[in-house]
Structures are given as C-alpha cells and as structure tokens.
Amino acid sequence: MKRKFPIIVSGILLCTTLFSGCSHKMPIVDKSTTNLNSQSTDNQNQGLNNQDSDNQSVNNQDTNNQNTNNQNTNNQVTQNSELRNSPTPKAIVIPDNSKIDSNEIVAPDIEFEPKEIPSNPAITFVHNMKIGWNLGNTFDAVSDTNLMDELKYESSWSGIKTTEEMIVALKETGFRSIRIPVSWHNHVSSDDFIISEVWLNRVQEVVDYAINNDMYVILNTHHDVSKDFYYPSIENLESSKKYINAIWTQVSERFSSYGEKLIFEGMNEPRLAGSNYEWWLDLSKPECKETIECINQLNQEFVDTVRKSGGENTSRYLLIPGYDASYQYAIINDFKLPKDSINDRLIVSVHAYLPYDFALKSPKESGSITKWNSKIAGCTKEIDSFLNSLYGKFIKNGVPVIIGEFGARDKDNNLQSRVEYATYYVGAARANGITCFWWDNHAFKGDGENFGIFDRKTCTMKYPEILQGLMKYAD
DSSP, rough: OSSSSOOOOOOOBOOSSOOGGGBOOOOOOOSSSSSOSSOOOOOOEEETTSSSOOOOOOGGGGGGGOSSSSSOOOOOOOOOOOOOOOOOOOOOOOOOOOOSOOOOOGOOOOOOOOOOOOOOOOHHHHHHHOOOEEESSSSSSOOSSSSGGGGGHHHHOOOOOOOOHHHHHHHTTTOEEEEEEEOGGEEEEETTTEOOOOHHHHHHHHHHHHHHHEEEEEEESSOSSSSSSOOOOOTTHHHHHHHHHHHHHHHHTTTOOOOEEEEOOOOOSSSOTSSSSSSSOOTTHHHHHHHHHHHHHHHHHHHHHHHHHGGGGGSOOOEEGGGOOOOOHSSTTTTOOOOOOOSOOEEEEEOOOOSSSHTTTTTTTTTTOOOOOOHHHHHHHHHHHHHHHHHHHHGGOOOEEEEEEEEOSSSSHHHHHHHHHOOOOOOHHHTTTTTEEOOOOOOSSSTTTOOEEEEEETEEESOOHHHHHHHHHHH
C-alpha cells in the first residue's frame, strides 16, 4: 500500500546568532526512557537482598529504548539514579518570579501569542491539570530476572520507595498532576493475566496519595510492549487484545469508584519493539501501515473495556496514543481516535523530547548539543512546528492533547539552557492549549539520561531553577 502522507520531519534548523549549537536535525523518534540492557551505570541499586549493587539490567523486550538497525537513532544511553532510602522533609517552594541564587539563573521572560482554544469539557479538563510530573523508574521497573519480593521492583531502579510525603512535597512545589507509569506484565499469572493482589494494592496506595492530595493522576501500562503481552502486529493482534482486556478489566474494576481526576492511559509508546521500524515507520511498507491499524484496534479495545466496567469508568477521561506516542504518527490520517459511548472524554497522548539533539541525544554521540536559547528562532522552531501540528489536527477541532513525557537531560551542567528550554516548552504548549508532564527518572549523576529534578530522598527540588521555568507560564 502506498503512503498517503509523508512523515513530517523538520529539516536542519540553524541558529543565526549566539549559539551555533542550536543547529540540529529532528530525530526520527521522540523518545522517552532508557535502555538499561547494555550500558554501564554508576548507580547503586537494590537487588534481591535489598543491598546496593552496581547496575540493574533490563530485558530488551521490556525496555523503552531499543536501537533500530538502520535508522541511526543511537538512542541507547545510560540511566543513572541515586539509590538510597531516606527520610522525607518538606519541599522547597519557589515563589513565582523569584530569583535563584545559583549564578542568577532565572526563567526568561517570553511573550507567547495565545491560540484560539475551543471550549468543551475535555479541553477545560486538560487545561485545569496545569502541569505534571512523572514518577519514572518506579512502578514501571522490570528485570530479566524476577525479584523474590515483587514489591522491591518499585525501588529497583530509582532506589526510593514512594511516600505520601513525596507527593505532598510535589504538590507544594506547584505540580497539579502526576503520571504513574506501571508495568503489569511481570506481576501477572496464568493465561488470563491475573494481576498480583499485592502489586495492585501497592499501586492503589500510591494513587491514593495523589488523589487524597487533590491531584490529577494518570495510570498506564508501561513496559508491557512484547509479543507475549501486547504488540501491534497483525500476527499478535488477538492475543494483544486479550492482554489489554484482561489488564484494564481488573484495573477498571479496582478504581471504578474513583472520580474523574484519575485518568487511564491504555498503552505506553505502542510499537514494533525489536524491529527495524521500532522508532520509525515507512508507511509504504504493508507491515507499517498495518501496525497503525492494529494500534487503532487496541485503543478501541481499551476504551470498550473501561466503559463496560461501569461506575465512574463510564465517563472517565482516557488517554489515547498513536504509534510510539510520537506526534508524527498521531497527525496522519491513518491514526483514528476510538469510538466512544460518551462525548469529549478522549485525550490524545504524545511524547516529545524535542529538539532531540539537545533534549535527549547522549553527549557522547555526534551531533549532541548542550546549548539552547529561547530568544533564538532556530532553537525554538522545532518546538513551535510540532505544537502547531498538534494544534491544527486536534486542539483546533476540540480534541485535547497531553504531552505525557518531555524533558531535557543534564549535559555537563548546562542548567541555563535547560531552564530556558523548560520555560519556553511549557509556555508554548500552554499557548496551544496543551498540558505537559516532565519525565523524572530520579537520575542526577554520570553522563546518562539525567532527567531528575526532584530529589526523592530529601523531598526537595534539586533544580529549583528548572522548577521556576516549568511553573512560570503553566497557568
């Protein structure tokens, strides 16, 4: 079958002044978390005996980054975390427009031209979520060997067991929403995928921390993309539907009495994991066209399963991803939102670590850049372009969008650039009617994917300057 629309890929964007480092190409994938399979880390990690070790490996089937063979994505990077349980004092709250002592780095003043945003319940709901934070590397943790105590998965990557004090501290810093990524496949039994009661109880406990603090919560299926669980190919479609149905039947039943501030996200970055097309599709190829249709059907299975579970689930807001949760594959005509029994309750889910060369590419890789400036059109152009695409396809037509993962990793302490980036990204997204969630994997040291901004050991913001940037235009 012929491709109807080319994949939207921006060309080389040149910064004309100040930072030549803003020249970059848009990657073929908007990626999120890390591949822990073949990279060394300087982490201390809690293993079977709850003792520190050097590194935790993850099976390639269960990780969120795998290299394609011929697309030159070079996405394998190290994941680093500080791993230690600790008490949880109150958070530092950064007032609006306050200055930060650290080298006088402050969020820049930027003028954004607001778009005309339609008014409906879903658009208003997403606007009220303000800005969100990911509890990354926590309940999404997986391993190629099963831990004897399954509850230890929660701290096996981040090293921290989630506490209510953490959630309270996040709320005090200004975050109104939290996304809780959860891997379920390593906590199920039998061919019917029965979720462990112990695991489901613990997930519910942490959801309650946020709900009881009047926060919005996104709950998903995270590292479950596998031919053994769900996989968007024709050959695996029926077994994938069975898995989606089984997981969401149980999760929906458990949370059926929860109000609308609990949002379900059916899949995380559904894709042909392990194939040459994992992070990039050639829509002239039948298998690539078919995977879009498979994702459409899996999204429909998710919506139907949640709705028929009754209770508050009949009207619950649901997040719907396209291939890879990449915006390129959400704006094509082949991607279809599911049919729903209620109007204005579906939200498009997108992940976008853009511009890739600055936000995600490893500093060890050729083409990585460390500097970014909100006043340079060459730096901001790629963000503006993809936000305009989402606005034109969805927001303008009354369909809300959430960017469930974004961020810029630390590269040799390029704090000023990260503050500029955070400020511009959120402000531009909000001007387009979109709400953003920062990916926080609690990683701060080494040269890996250091997206951490909130120190869970002390419940303080390790980078209050970035926090200031995130909050400045979030309202």
